[in-house]
Amino acid sequence: MKLAVIGFGQCGGRIADEFARLNRRARGQRGIEVITGAFAVNTDTADLSGLYTIKPDYQHRIIIGGEKTKGHGVAKLSELGAEIAREDSDKVVDAIRSAKRFFETDAFLLVAGAAGGTGSGALPIMIQQLKERYADKAVYALIVLPFEHEEETEERTIYNTAVCLKSVYSVADAVFLVDNQRYVRKDFSLRNNIAKINELIVEPFYNLLCAGEEKKAKHIGAKMLDAGDIMQTLSGWTAIGYGKSPLPLIRLPFERTRNFRKKSIETHKGIQAMDEATSELSIHCNPRDSARALYLITAPAKEMNMDLIKELGDYLRGVAPEAIIRSGDYPRERGMIDVTVILSQLRDVEKVRTYYARSAGIVEAIKRKQETAARRLSVTEEASKDVPTLL
Ligand SMILES: Nc1nc2c(ncn2[C@@H]2O[C@H](COP(=O)(O)OP(=O)(O)OP(=O)(O)O)[C@@H](O)[C@H]2O)c(=O)[nH]1
Numbered sequence: 001m002k003l004a005v006i007g008f009g010q011c012g013g014r015i016a017d018e019f020a021r022l023n024r025r026a027r028g029q030r031g032i033e034v035i036t037g038a039f040a041v042n043t044d045t046a047d048l049s050g051l052y053t054i055k056p057d058y059q060h061r062i063i064i065g066g067e068k069t070k071g072h073g074v075a076k077l078s079e080l081g082a083e084i085a086r087e088d089s090d091k092v093v094d095a096i097r098s099a100k101r102f103f104e105t106d107a108f109l110l111v112a113g114a115a116g117g118t119g120s121g122a123l124p125i126m127i128q129q130l131k132e133r134y135a136d137k138a139v140y141a142l143i144v145l146p147f148e149h150e151e152e153t154e155e156r157t158i159y160n161t162a163v164c165l166k167s168v169y170s171v172a173d174a175v176f177l178v179d180n181q182r183y184v185r186k187d188f189s190l191r192n193n194i195a196k197i198n199e200l201i202v203e204p205f206y207n208l209l210c211a212g213e214e215k216k217a218k219h220i221g222a223k224m225l226d227a228g229d230i231m232q233t234l235s236g237w238t239a240i241g242y243g244k245s246p247l248p249l250i251r252l253p254f255e256r257t258r259n260f261r262k263k264s265i266e267t268h269k270g271i272q273a274m275d276e277a278t279s280e281l282s283i284h285c286n287p288r289d290s291a292r293a294l295y296l297i298t299a300p301a302k303e304m305n306m307d308l309i310k311e312l313g314d315y316l317r318g319v320a321p322e323a324i325i326r327s328g329d330y331p332r333e334r335g336m337i338d339v340t341v342i343l344s345q346l347r348d349v350e351k352v353r354t355y356y357a358r359s360a361g362i363v364e365a366i367k368r369k370q371e372t373a374a375r376r377l378s379v380t381e382e383a384s385k386d387v388p389t390l391l
């Protein structure tokens with residue numbers, strides 16, 4: 001599957017940059033392309049300069065709101081981010097459209113952090129624009145939810161997140177939810193290692209996107225998972241997970257025979273990877289709430305067998321009994337079985353519900369603040385009405 005990836009704001013830009021690296025890896029290691037274009041859009045010029053892999057020209061690192069923000073961001077005001085995106089949407093769409101391989105794009109993936117101003121404001125507007133212009137293409141969002149410490153120190157965090165989630169959900173074909181806090185749960189040092197978190201966020205997409213683009217027969221599985229399968233699965237709130245389990249690289253001669261013991265080692269390793277994928281999902285959710293799911297097993301061809309595929313299918317059926325499950329096998333890798341899982345069309349996501357509930361109290365407070373600020377401004381302006389101006 002080939003995606004055009006567009007990141008908004010600092011978070012979105014950095015993750016789009018990570019997707020650009022993913023594509024470079026696919027090209028280098030496998031000779032295939034999975035990203036038709038990677039773009040970063042921001043109101044902040046400094047943030048755009050901090051990227052590594054996205055092409056450094058103005059058609060790939062796109063500045064919006066130049067006049068309004070003078071290149072310095074929107075300071076968490078997502079209304080302003082949205083307004084700027086509306087004004088400059090043509091500039092962004094033109095840049096995406098003129099990318100060399102744009103015509104190969106299966107779907108768009110738009111990325112942003114929900115708590116900021118530029119990304120969370122621009123995301124829903126740009127999704128809407130792309131949907132209007134490309135009615136035949138799916139438009140997916142990847143929304144990064146803030147760390148807990150951000151929620152404690154800044155009330156705008158909750159408000160922006162809730163507003164972004166609601167707006168994006170109403171226009172996107174599917175929304176990948178990625179909870180920053182999940183990535184520091186096990187390893188607290190990651191809080192200060194955003195680059196590592198971004199790698200972990202993007203990693204599950206590697207085999208998922210590559211599997212359907214393979215051209216060599218030896219890398220095409222018994223059941224190839226292609227763009228159609230992925231698009232049939234993606235709908236509404238979505239979680240993605242990834243797990244891997246090393247296989248012994250060297251086997252003793254007696255283990256090479258297809259005996260029951262070897263089979264059980266593979267199955268055990270496969271289940272271990274699947275278990276990791278379902279417990280390390282990008283957002284905490286109950287798999288029972290999922291109506292569509294997908295799993296992809298990637299393993300060396302000689303380790304792949306129907307038993308393994310079936311066992312993993314049974315496992316996923318057990319945790320997500322209500323879901324229509326699609327699957328694929330991808331004969332690749334050495335010394336490893338890995339599993340990618342998508343749980344989609346989630347009927348309920350507790351974290352999203354909590355943002356909506358918590359923002360209710362803040363909406364009033366923020367509106368009041370805005371009104372007071374506007375009133376103060378008008379009082380000052382009123383007082384100046386008899387003073388002449390030099391302009
Ligand atoms: N995973 C991840 N999260 C990030 C990254 N950068 C920022 N965030 C999170 O994203 C949220 C929004 O921050 P930014 O992306 O900096 O905001 P912005 O869209 O640039 O908006 P303004 O700076 O307000 O104009 C915050 O909650 C951050 O924790 C990143 O590189 N990776």
Ligand SMILES: [Mg+2]
Pocket residue numbers: 009010044047073074116118
């Ligand atoms: Mg910013």
